[in-house]
Amino acid sequence: MDQHLPQARIPSATYRLQFNAGFTFADAERIVGYLHDLGVSDVYASSYVAAKEGSVHGYDVVNQTIFNKELGDEQSHQAFVDELSRHDMGHILDFVPNHMCIESGDNVWWMDVLENGMSSLYAHFFDIDWEPVKKELTGKVLLPLLGDQYGRVLEGGGLQLIFRDGAFFVQCNALQIPVEPRSYLLILQHRLDALKEKLPPEAGPLQELLSIETALQHLPLHTERDSEKMNERHREKEIIKKRLAQLCFDSAEVAEFVSENVMIFNGTKGDANSFDLLDRLLRDQVYRLSYWRVATEEINYRRFFDINALAAIRMEDQTVYDLTHTLLFRLIREGKVTGVRIDHVDGLYDPVTYLQHLQKSAWMNLRERSEGAPPEEGAEAIREEWARQYDEVLERDPGCKPFYTVVEKILMKGELLPEQWPVCGTTGYEFLNSVNGIFVASDVAKQFDRIYDRFVKRGSDFTEIVYEKKKLVMQVSLSGEVNMLAHQLNNIAEEDRLTRDFTLNSLARAISEVIACFPVYRTYANSASVRDRDVQYIDAAVSKAKRRNPAISGSVFDFLRDVLLLRSPERASEESRRDWLYFAMRFQQITGPVMAKGLEDTAFYVYHRLISLNDVGGMPGRFGTTLEAFHGQNLERYKNFPHAMIATATHDSKRGEDVRTRIDALSEIPALWQKQVARWSRLNKRRGSLIENARVPELNEEYLLYQTLIGAWPVGDVDDAGYEAFRGRIREYMIKALREAKVNTSWVSPNGPYEEAVVGFVDAILARAPDNEFLREFLPLQRRLSRCGFFSSLSQTLLKMTSPGIPDFYQGTELIEFTLVDPDNRRQVDYGRRIDALAELKRREQEEGAPRLLSELLEREDERAKLFLIYRVLNYRREHKDVFDGGEYLPLEAKGARARHLCAFARKAGGRMVIVAAARLVATLMPEDGGSPLGEAVWQDTMLLLPEGVGGRFRNVVNDAVIDVVSLDGQSVLPLAALFGEVSVALLESE
Incomplete structure (x- = not known):
């Protein structure tokens, strides 16, 4: 490492904390000592910059430059950091560079865009298509906030004009959306003659109002992009608001006039014509309010997956990068953050360039921390010299990473992180699936195929399911994005006589089919060349799409492949080449969301052969992991990313790590499982329902339920309140699973009667009644598998703590926990119980010795055995870091x-x-x-x-x-x- 280059702090073990109003900086400060005693070296914090009010996870960011006030202030954050420093502990922060929440008035950048459109100083912050396919949206932003058709919401009084502090807003649900200032004229000129009759022509208030109208008429348009005009608009609109607010404060007549006009614009229920004024006003805005379902096809801002409330930001823009990282880099410079986890890196337009900039910026701030801030005079020259020195080091050692950085990235089978990425690795999804897989008896895959297929009475091919579900997602959730790509590709085709005859429809189908066949989340072309691995992925996807679609001309697919591989004709102009690259990079941003929604959020809830394999980063079509494969992946990580995080549970896990090990054990008893599950289904048949002559729940859903019960069933005797809480969790899980599957109900179109029937089935089979024969037969097998899972959990935990990589612990999992998918796994953790448990174990360790204590814990299947194992091994690892590092x-x-x-x-x-x-x-x-x-x-x-x-x-x-x-x-x-x-x-x- 170069002498000028700071050394990255490499953690020994990390512990993930989920910050929200229920767990603040002060709460974190109180448990630092406990985490240190446990053997943790670094706290790994969820995002704690300003998020939407009430956020439980922090990913709905509204302002990256300030702390989330629900978590505490600068002083409480400092106290938390000071406590970490006292224990010589590091602090890794989860940073969200891809998107922001736009359903909050606290997102001042987005609110400014809604007020000023293309003329907003922040219009370039968001990934908005101002010239979309739908021409009616040119220069506008689609806002799919309404719960029903626009006209019905309007005439039902669901949209209300309000006036405060000299400005007009539209109240939509809990959100107050700014009104475009020039359109104030529609409100202020309405019934103006009535005000003139009340006030003499020379009256000061009337003259001021007319002057305000003149100022509004001269305000630059919201489509203005000249920087001077934009600044003029931004300055003058604020002056106008202040003048109008002061006028209404000074003149009761004007205040009453404005108030009455607002009331008139808001219409009268039952009188459709009374809403014409508000409708006209809304038509003049830089946004179009719409039914939320419209977003599927007509959305013209890029989202996080298909979540309308999360709009993507253009991190490739230097201004956006600089502003959004202000707080992060300050915390790095002050030594308060020693590592960073980059959320959803695949959503970025150009991940490698972003990560390179991130390392360089972190290094510059670390250099300033070590050498002090340059004097004001000459500071720019000094920083330029630092940057030059960094570039020199980078040229000699392209893999140098002065700041500990990991990325949230899902790697498919055989996929490696791009070699140019200056990161320490991923957050560990691949290890989660690899280590879990060795507790599955991989040699009985065909038996489990037969058991599953016979139970659900149909054949199941996971690869085919993923293909179909990715196509479904593109139809029902992301068709707008696919259509946008198709139009871009059509424009490219029109530029050459050899491709101009390709129709828009054929291009759209080709894009959809290639994405459906794509083997990885995305590729990473960002220049004239394409990585060899990316060429292989694109070739494979196009070849599969061709075979599946013989009715589509192969030349269409060949053209799409050439564009994705940037194989433009020699005669192509520079502008044309730029268009090809832009299309390829946009294509890359869409394949990831389609894979995530189709695979993780749909196929995983449809294919239930062995649900412990259905976790983020996994491919359930592969039945477990061989020891050879597990060792091979560990060797690969040791060689390339020895400091990557390795996890067994995350906030995104589909089920807890201790739930999975119980279900894994089913793979060892296929004959008994087949017999038992068939028996349970016969016993519970009368508890199901018939809806439109179809059995509810479906057999596939019933198969999921039995496995879920085996994995999540509480240990020991549970009182009535605890049992009812458990049953409630199962109800909620099943509803989420059904909606994610999108077979009989969905988030978009909930099927109330079907969901109620499934909940009724859950309640019936879990009834604590003497005649419930199912529970009498279920519990003995569940208890047996629970004990198997207990020992497997200990093994899994040890392997995580000792394999190449940095072991990461998701909050609360130091005790045996049987959590399901979020929000179940994001419940508040009882740290008092854990602190007391560790203190008691340490006391007994001193008095009785470790052998006797651990034997007793194992005999009783005590959840504290896992805590004791972690405590012993992590402290040893911290003391002998060189062996594991x-x-x-x-x-x-x-x-x-x-x-x-x-x-x-x-x-x-x-x-x-x-x-x-x-x-x-x-x-x-x-x-x-x-x-x-x-x-x-x-x-x-x-x-x-x-x-x-x-x-x-x-x-x-x-x-x-x-x-x-x-x-x-x-x-x-x-x-x-x-x-x-x-x-x-x-x-x-x-x-």
Whole structure:
């Protein structure tokens, strides 16, 4: 690392905190000491810049330059940071560069756009198409805020004109939308003769009102783009508002006149003609209010996926970049933020350029922190020299990363992060699926295919489902975006005589089909060249689309491929080449949302072969992960991104990590599962309903429900209140799952009777009644799988803490938790219980010793066993950071009857080596009546084979147990019967 380049702080372990009004900076400050005791090195905070009032997640940002006031102020934030500093802990902040919430008056930039249109000083901040396909929207923004057709809402009094502080607004739901200032004339000139009759011509208030009207008439238009005119409009409109406010304050007659006009404009229910004035006023605005369903086809601002309330911002614009990062870079400069997580990086127009700018900006601020701010005189020259030095270092070492940065990015099978990205890795979705997959018996995939297909009475091909659901999403949610692309491609086709005969319809279909066949979320062309990997992805998608659509001329697909690969004709002009690149980059921004909505938010709720595989970043069509694949991915990460985050749960997970391990265990008992699920369905058949001669719930939905109950069922005895809370969570989950599936109901068109019938089925099968035979048969199997899941959760947790990468813990998951998809997994965490639990464990550890304490916790299936494991291993990891930070990764093998049930590897750095061993696939190791995967009867003759030259004695960091290395046929081995005599996980250091 160059001497001028600051060293990035590399975390040892991170802990994700979800900030909102219920968990503030002060709350975070209070638990810092607990997290430090647990072994966490860095707090990983959700976005805490200003968000929409009441936000529970912080992603609906309204202003990136200030703190969210619901979380605290500068002082409380400082106290939180000071507490981190006292414990030598870092702070990683989640930053949202892609979008902002536009359904809040606190988003002053968007409100300015709605008031001033193209002439707004912030018009270039948002990704708005001012010349869309629908010509009626030229120069306007579609606002799909209405719950019904525009005319019905208007005549129903749902839109109201209001006047405050010298300005007019339209009240729409809870939002007050500014009125374009020049259109004030429609209001102020209405019934003006009546006011003139009240006031003499020379009266000061009347003269002032007429002067205000003249000023409004001379105000530059909202379509003005000349910078001087824009500034004039911005300045003069504010002066006019102040004059009008003062006039109404000074003159009761004018105030009454304005108030009466507002009342007249607001019309009278039952009198349709009385709304003509307000309708005319609304037609003159720079926005068009519409029914929210209109957004599907006519939206002309880019959104976050299909969420109308979240409008994309143009981070590729330097002004936008500079302003939106003001607070972030200040916090970096002040040492209050030591790392950053970039949300939804695939939404950006040019991710690589953004990330390169981010590292450079962070380095400049870190340089200023270490050397002090340059003196005012000559500051610009000094910063230019710093930038030059950074560029020199970057040229010598293109992979240098002076600031810890990870990106939220989903990698598909075989996909790697682009090599040019200056990041430490992703936030860990790929590890989540990889590690979860080794607890699935991958060799029974075909059996589970048969079980699933027979139960639901149809065949299920996951690849086909994803294809169909991506097409569905493009039809019902994102057709406007696809149509926009089609028109852009049509304009390109028109430029060349060899392509001008391609019809708009054929181009639109080709685009839709290629996106539906796209194998990854997006590609990353941003210049005249395209990465080799991206060429492969585009070629594969076009080839598949061709095969699926023989009725569409292959030449249309070939043309689309050429444009995406930037293979423009030699005779093409520079302007034409720029058009091709612009289309390719826009195409890249759309494939990601289609994949996310089609795969994660639809297909995952339709395909239920084994739902523990249906998580973000996963492909449920693959039945688990082999040990070879798991080790291969760990080696790849060690080689390329050793400091990437590795997670087992996130705020976006479809179900909690401890829910998944219970469901994973089903894969080990296919025959029993088939028998039981068929039996349960017969028992519960009478509890279903018939709607239009169709069974409710459908068999596919019923199959999802049984797996969900196995995974989420609470441990131990639950009182009536707790049981009812659990049943309520299952009801809410099923409604969300049904709507996401978009088969029998949806968010767009909720099917009330169907949803009520499913909720009734849930209530009936979960009734605590003596005659509920289902529960009597369900609970024994659930308890067995629960114990399997308990031991698998410990193994999964150990593997996360010791594999290459930075282990990340989602809030609350240090105890066994059976959460489902959000909002269930975003409930407030009881930190008092966790603080008390850790204190009690530490006390008992001192008094009783780790072996006895842990054995008792395992025997009782105590949720605190996971907490104790994390505490022991993370503190060890922090003390021996070099081994895990960049230590070599060596997969280890086992030999013997139970060899397939072990995952093991070594980490080595310098002269130190540690060995990690964890039991897996424990359902077939454990007796049906309970028991545990421990001892000689379970592990028999199985041995862990050690690296050459390793011998002596080892201590298990988890419980302090000591085990001797033995020799078998000249090979150093550890007998698993001894290693797993008391606990099924081991982190071994040499004695």
